[in-house]
Structure formats: C-alpha cells, structure tokens
Amino acid sequence: MALLAVGSVALDSLQTPFGVREDVLGGSATYFSTAASFFAPVRVVAVVGEDFPQVHVDFLRGRGVDVSGLERRAGRTFRWSGRYEFDLNQAHTLDTQLNVFADFRPELPEAFRDSSHVFLGNIDPELQLRVLDQVRAPRIVAADTMNFWISSKRATLLEVLRRVDLLFVNDAEARQLAGEHNIVKAARAILAFGPRAVVVKRGEYGALFFSGTEVFASSAYPLAELFDPTGAGDSFAGGFMGYLARSGSLEIPAMRRAIVVGSVLASYAVERFSLDRLRDLGPHEIRARYAEFRRLAHFDDLDVDVLPVAPRP
Amino acid sequence: MALLAVGSVALDSLQTPFGVREDVLGGSATYFSTAASFFAPVRVVAVVGEDFPQVHVDFLRGRGVDVSGLERRAGRTFRWSGRYEFDLNQAHTLDTQLNVFADFRPELPEAFRDSSHVFLGNIDPELQLRVLDQVRAPRIVAADTMNFWISSKRATLLEVLRRVDLLFVNDAEARQLAGEHNIVKAARAILAFGPRAVVVKRGEYGALFFSGTEVFASSAYPLAELFDPTGAGDSFAGGFMGYLARSGSLEIPAMRRAIVVGSVLASYAVERFSLDRLRDLGPHEIRARYAEFRRLAHFDDLDVDVLPVAPRP
Numbered sequence: 001m002a003l004l005a006v007g008s009v010a011l012d013s014l015q016t017p018f019g020v021r022e023d024v025l026g027g028s029a030t031y032f033s034t035a036a037s038f039f040a041p042v043r044v045v046a047v048v049g050e051d052f053p054q055v056h057v058d059f060l061r062g063r064g065v066d067v068s069g070l071e072r073r074a075g076r077t078f079r080w081s082g083r084y085e086f087d088l089n090q091a092h093t094l095d096t097q098l099n100v101f102a103d104f105r106p107e108l109p110e111a112f113r114d115s116s117h118v119f120l121g122n123i124d125p126e127l128q129l130r131v132l133d134q135v136r137a138p139r140i141v142a143a144d145t146m147n148f149w150i151s152s153k154r155a156t157l158l159e160v161l162r163r164v165d166l167l168f169v170n171d172a173e174a175r176q177l178a179g180e181h182n183i184v185k186a187a188r189a190i191l192a193f194g195p196r197a198v199v200v201k202r203g204e205y206g207a208l209f210f211s212g213t214e215v216f217a218s219s220a221y222p223l224a225e226l227f228d229p230t231g232a233g234d235s236f237a238g239g240f241m242g243y244l245a246r247s248g249s250l251e252i253p254a255m256r257r258a259i260v261v262g263s264v265l266a267s268y269a270v271e272r273f274s275l276d277r278l279r280d281l282g283p284h285e286i287r288a289r290y291a292e293f294r295r296l297a298h299f300d301d302l303d304v305d306v307l308p309v310a311p312r313p
Numbered sequence: 314m315a316l317l318a319v320g321s322v323a324l325d326s327l328q329t330p331f332g333v334r335e336d337v338l339g340g341s342a343t344y345f346s347t348a349a350s351f352f353a354p355v356r357v358v359a360v361v362g363e364d365f366p367q368v369h370v371d372f373l374r375g376r377g378v379d380v381s382g383l384e385r386r387a388g389r390t391f392r393w394s395g396r397y398e399f400d401l402n403q404a405h406t407l408d409t410q411l412n413v414f415a416d417f418r419p420e421l422p423e424a425f426r427d428s429s430h431v432f433l434g435n436i437d438p439e440l441q442l443r444v445l446d447q448v449r450a451p452r453i454v455a456a457d458t459m460n461f462w463i464s465s466k467r468a469t470l471l472e473v474l475r476r477v478d479l480l481f482v483n484d485a486e487a488r489q490l491a492g493e494h495n496i497v498k499a500a501r502a503i504l505a506f507g508p509r510a511v512v513v514k515r516g517e518y519g520a521l522f523f524s525g526t527e528v529f530a531s532s533a534y535p536l537a538e539l540f541d542p543t544g545a546g547d548s549f550a551g552g553f554m555g556y557l558a559r560s561g562s563l564e565i566p567a568m569r570r571a572i573v574v575g576s577v578l579a580s581y582a583v584e585r586f587s588l589d590r591l592r593d594l595g596p597h598e599i600r601a602r603y604a605e606f607r608r609l610a611h612f613d614d615l616d617v618d619v620l621p622v623a624p625r626p
Binding site: 037038039040064086087181182183184185188202204205206208215216217218219220222223224226243246247253256257259260261283284286287290291294296297298299300301302303304305306307308 | 353377400494496501517531535536539569573574596597600607610612616620
C-alpha cells in the first residue's frame with residue numbers, strides 16, 4: 001500500500017484569541033502527510049518557493065514522507081493569513097498570496113504512479129483531474145474541495161466527482177454543492193454525483209460518513225484546550241487515509257475506524273499552533289485517544305421494555 | 314418510581330419552511346410528559362386557560378399522564394408563536410402571550426410529593442425552587458432553563474443549581490451561564506455550581522453529558538425529514554427522565570442509555586408538527602431507532618499498530 005498526497009505546502013500567519021504566529025508551517029499536503037505518517041509512508045506532490053525553510057522539508061522527510069515530488073521553484077512560497085474568533089469553527093481569510101502555487105502543475109514522479117491510496121487536497125479541480133490522469137490503478141481516491149471551486153469550477157468539479165471514490169466536505173460545502181440544506185439529502189445528492197462515499201466534517205461537532213445506505217456518526221473529542229483549528233480537516237483526512245492504507249481494507253468497518261483515527265489526529269492538531277502538536281505526538285497518545293473515543297461513544301443495548309400501551313393512572 | 318414534570322402547557326403557532334400551524338398543542342410539560350410516557354407514568358403540574366381544548370387533556374390522560382395537577386384557570390392559555398428558517402436549530406420568537414401562565418404558582422397535589430424523579434421545565438427559577446420545597450426526597454431532580462432566566466434571575470437560578478442533580482442546557486445557554494466559550498470548560502463551571510451532571514443539547518449535532526470526569530457524546534440521528542424542532546429539547550428530557558424512572562438506576566451506564574433514549578424521542582418529535590409524530594409513535598419504533606443509534610455510533614477497536622518511528626522512504 002502506498003499513499004499519495006497532492007496539495008499545498010504553505011507558510012501560514014495566524015491570529016486567534018490565544019495568540020498570533022507568523023510564517024509557520026502549513027498547507028493541506030503538510031497536515032495530511034504528517035497525520036498520515038503515523039500509519040503509512042506518504043508520497044507528497046507539492047510546490048514551494050526559494051524562501052521555504054529547509055528545516056520543514058527535513059521535518060517531513062523525518063516523518064517518513066517521500067519528498068521527491070516536492071518541487072522547489074523560483075519565487076515565494078504560498079502564503080495564507082487567517083483570523084479566528086472565539087468561534088473557532090469559522091476561519092476568516094485575511095490574505096492569500098498564491099506565489100509559486102499559482103503555477104502549480106502537479107507532476108508525479110514515475111515511482112509515485114503506482115500509489116494505491118490517493119488524496120487530492122483542496123486544489124483547482126483541473127489539477128485534481130491532471131493527477132488522476134497520472135496514477136495507474138489506485139484502490140481508492142479521496143478528494144477535498146472548497147466553496148471557491150464549487151462556485152467557480154462546478155463542471156470540472158463534477159467531473160472529478162465522477163472519478164473519485166470519496167469526497168471530504170464540511171457542512172456548508174455539502175449544502176452548496178448539493179443545493180440542499182438538509183445534510184442527509186445533501187449527502188445523498190453528492191453520492192449521486194459519483195463517489196461511493198462522502199465524509200461531512202462538522203468541526204467541533206464531529207463527522208458523518210455516508211455510503212449507500214450506511215451512515216456513521218462520529219463525535220469530535222470535546223477539547224478543553226483548542227488553540228488553532230488550521231489544518232484540522234487535512235489532519236482528519238490524513239489520519240483517515242493513513243489508516244486505510246495501513247489496514248488494506250476498504251470495507252465499512254475499516255471506514256468507521258478510519259473516521260475515528262481521522263478524528264483523533266484532528267483533535268490533536270488543533271491543540272497547538274501549526275503542526276506543533278503533531279510534531280511531538282507519540283503513538284501511545286494516538287492509541288490512548290482512540291480508546292477515549294470508544295469510551296466517549298459507548299452505550300449499551302436498551303435494557304427495559306418500551307411501554308406497549310400507556311399506563312393509566 | 315414516579316416521575317413528576319412541572320412546566321408549561323401551551324398552544325403554539327408555528328411557521329417553518331415546510332408549512333404553518335395555528336394554536337397547536339405545545340409546551341414544555343406536554344412534550345416532556347408525552348415522551349416520558351413511553352417508559353413511565355408521569356405526573357404533570359401545569360396551568361391552562363378556559364380555552365384549552367379538552368381533547369388535549371384527554372390525549373395526555375390517554376398517554377397515562379396523571380393530570381390531577383393540571384390546573385384550569387379563568388383566562389386564556391399560554392401562547393407561543395415562533396418561526397424557523399431552513400436552519401432549524403434557531404427558533405425566532407414572534408410573540409409570547411403568557412396569559413394564565415403569568416400567574417402560575419405550581420402547587421403539587423399531596424399525592425405528587427413522593428415523586429422519585431422530578432423534571433423542572435423551563436420556568437422562572439423562583440417557581441422551580443417552590444416546586445423543590447414541595448417534593449419530599451426525590452432521587453433525582455433535573456432542571457431546564459433558558460437565556461432569559463440566566464440573565465434576569467441569575468442569583469435565583471444559581472440557588473436552583475445548588476439543589477438539583479442535573480441541568481439540561483443548549484450550547485449557548487451553557488456558555489452564557491458559565492461565562493466561558495469552550496464547551497468543556499463551560500460544563501465544568503456549571504458542575505461547580507452544584508449539579509452532579511450536565512447535559513448539553515446541541516440540536517442536530519447531538520448531546521454531550523458531563524459528570525465528574527465522565528464524558529459521553531451522542532450524535533443526533535441524521536434526519537432527511539425534519540419539519541418542526543419545537544419541543545425537541547423537552548422530548549429529549551422526557552425520554553431521558555422516563556428511561557431513568559423506568560430503569561431505576563442512576564449509574565453512568567443508565568445515564569448513557571438515557572441520553573440515547575432522549576435522542577430517539579427528540580428525533581421522532583421533530584419529524585412532524587406539534588406532537589403529531591409522538592402521538593402515533595409505537596414502542597417498536599422506539600426500539601428500532603435505539604438500535605439504529607447503536608449502529609450509527611458503532612466502531613471497533615483499533616486493529617493496527619501506530620508506527621513507533623516514522624518509516625524512512
């Protein structure tokens with residue numbers, strides 16, 4: 001099993017009620033790869049500029065990430081600047097400088113074309129199609145997207161959806177894509193576009209998984225300390241796809257575990273700024289929080305009868 | 314075990330994207346009693362006006378509700394009028410006519426004073442204290458409240474909290490009451506006010522239960538058809554307290570089951586207007602949806618190792 005991630009590697013500047021950070025490591029492929037690397041070796045395809053600190057490349061390599069698809073080009077690295085209020089569910093973009101990312105044309109190293117598990121991060125759906133044309137026979141392709149592509153490149157995005165197995169979206173994206181407010185109906189509409197599964201990420205409320213008639217609901221871990229939600233969705237996707245690549249199964253029980261592994265990684269990612277928490281995360285912590293998710297969600301069968309006829313006083 | 318409910322019995326006028334209804338049966342004690350009546354006989358203390366249709370009283374009696382504490386007074390019944398947009402999580406109050414409810418002074422029939430399980434619906438905390446003075450030795454008292462009392466009668470509400478075992482609140486109420494945005498910290502702050510458990514209701518996102526170091530997260534049932542969220546919280550509380558009264562246990566496993574039973578009743582309540590869905594609900598449907606909640610939340614133990622050291626490519 002080999003896991004490929006295509007997306008952004010960025011330098012983020014963040015403002016939250018808990019502090020500010022300038023030019024810290026970020027990007028969808030970065031969070032994804034780091035989270036996934038706890039379960040499987042990851043191959044990353046992305047682009048950075050001349051100003052991108054080598055220490056970040058070394059960090060990814062140290063996590064077992066194959067960076068031979070990480071292109072370094074003349075120019076500055078993609079920069080995103082965002083602000084969060086106390087409602088950390090909502091990011092307010094202050095500034096986006098695409099820089100070298102504007103001309104990103106993902107080119108897979110020959111050795112990456114046999115990847116069995118593929119994650120198309122939130123990039124132009126035209127580029128997502130370009131990646132799909134370069135992989136040979138993946139067992140599962142998952143894609144992420146966002147409101148910008150849903151409104152500006154809908155036709156291309158629908159073509160992507162016909163060719164991927166799974167879509168990650170948040171509530172608002174699901175509603176926008178489906179043109180339907182009810183989230184169950186929206187998920188069904190998205191499945192009708194092509195993918196055989198859709199994961200609706202709901203931030204602090206957890207995630208919903210839909211596939212055929214299967215529905216799985218995972219609560220998010222209730223965190224007392226939550227500092228920086230940047231990258232939560234990509235960490236979720238990384239844990240999810242990393243687990244699937246490691247497990248080798250694509251059956252529903254594996255999908256359910258993958259959702260929880262994704263939730264575990266996302267819950268850690270947000271505990272500190274940038275990738276700081278994922279950097280020092282230990283395998284025992286992942287196992288421990290997975291067990292906590294089991295306790296969090298556990299309840300027994302109903303042990304009393306429901307009254308067949310209302311009792312009369 | 315005997316379950317007492319004190320709250321409102323009302324006539325509601327509702328506007329939703331799916332239709333309008335005028336002067337339909339509503340009120341916290343009504344939803345609570347009906348939901349609870351699937352598990353235990355309920356005693357209700359409330360007040361209605363001369364205009365309150367006898368057919369509604371007969372309905373409650375038919376559900377096994379002891380209506381000897383339902384006072385009928387000169388004047389009009391409490392009326393609430395509300396509107397929901399597509400985001401059904403948020404009720405917009407159009408009009409509130411307290412009518413006879415303005416002078417409600419709950420007076421427990423002597424036979425109600427030995428109630429083992431007590432629900433204080435969302436009424437003036439002074440009236441909640443008045444009820445507490447009239448019950449002898451309840452095994453568990455649960456209370457509901459709302460933003461209006463949190464801001465206008467905070468001191469009295471805190472006195473209530475010192476005397477109840479469990480508080481039902483929604484996210485916003487928890488934050489307002491605790492003066493803390495993080496929901497885990499808010500719940501802990503509320504526990505410090507006195508109750509040994511707090512249930513945070515999150516509408517379509519489910520519910521969180523906190524008691525000591527115990528946390529339980531229940532997802533809401535993802536509904537494709539959702540017509541009228543009025544009474545969802547009281548139906549939840551009714552299922553919860555009804556189950557506890559039936560079970561006889563107040564241990565954590567029972568509390569977890571109670572949360573799910575509450576979620577089941579709330580999920581049905583919102584499928585149609587007013588109490589229409591609860592009216593024709595059968596015991597088998599409650600058991601079936603409880604089983605669906607089990608499937609919805611189920612996932613297995615982690616079946617792979619987490620990589621101890623990142624693999625090198």
